[in-house]
Amino acid sequence: MATIAIDMDGVMADSTQQYIDWYAARYGVKVEKATLLGKPETTGFPLEGVVRQFLYTPGFFRTKPVIEGAQEVIKALQDKHEVYIVSAAMEFPQSLSEKLAWLEEYFPFISWHNIVFCGYKNIVDADYMIDDHIKNLSAFKGQPLLFTAPHNVNVEGFKRVNTWEEVGQLLL
Numbered sequence: 001m002a003t004i005a006i007d008m009d010g011v012m013a014d015s016t017q018q019y020i021d022w023y024a025a026r027y028g029v030k031v032e033k034a035t036l037l038g039k040p041e042t043t044g045f046p047l048e049g050v051v052r053q054f055l056y057t058p059g060f061f062r063t064k065p066v067i068e069g070a071q072e073v074i075k076a077l078q079d080k081h082e083v084y085i086v087s088a089a090m091e092f093p094q095s096l097s098e099k100l101a102w103l104e105e106y107f108p109f110i111s112w113h114n115i116v117f118c119g120y121k122n123i124v125d126a127d128y129m130i131d132d133h134i135k136n137l138s139a140f141k142g143q144p145l146l147f148t149a150p151h152n153v154n155v156e157g158f159k160r161v162n163t164w165e166e167v168g169q170l171l172l
């Protein structure tokens with residue numbers, strides 16, 4: 001049995017798809033995911049800066065699509081391990097209540113006891129941390145697992161998981 005800290009945005013919730021969908025709805029341009037590969041998160045869209053503003057817009061965190069396999073694998077992980085959802089929610093003021101409501105809708109099997117909304121993740125102590133940003137993984141003392149996202153495809157030096165299926169293969 002291990003303790004596993006799981007990030008939300010870019011790991012459980014599909015931030016990239018949400019950027020693309022919101023951009024298309026507001027600016028009428030459907031950006032291909034492939035054009036965002038290797039670019040810093042929220043950049044790579046025709047109008048620079050506007051996607052960053054989505055993060056401050058009510059509803060953005062509440063309506064993100066779930067990343068494929070996250071529900072099934074996290075439910076299974078709970079039977080074998082101690083699972084905590086660890087999300088840096090403090091940066092975006094409205095995101096905290098939206099993230100909690102999102103978890104209640106899509107992950108009702110996760111108790112509030114296992115949800116940690118925080119600022120920096122440096123304080124987090126666990127055996128594994130699954131995250132899409134190395135800023136969260138670099139100071140981690142356990143085994144970091146970099147969850148593949150368009151913005152991190154060129155990052156090297158971290159053990160990588162590309163899908164929830166791969167997380168299941170590793171930890172179940």
Ligand SMILES: [Mg+2]
Nearest residue numbers: 007009010132
């Ligand atoms: Mg993230």
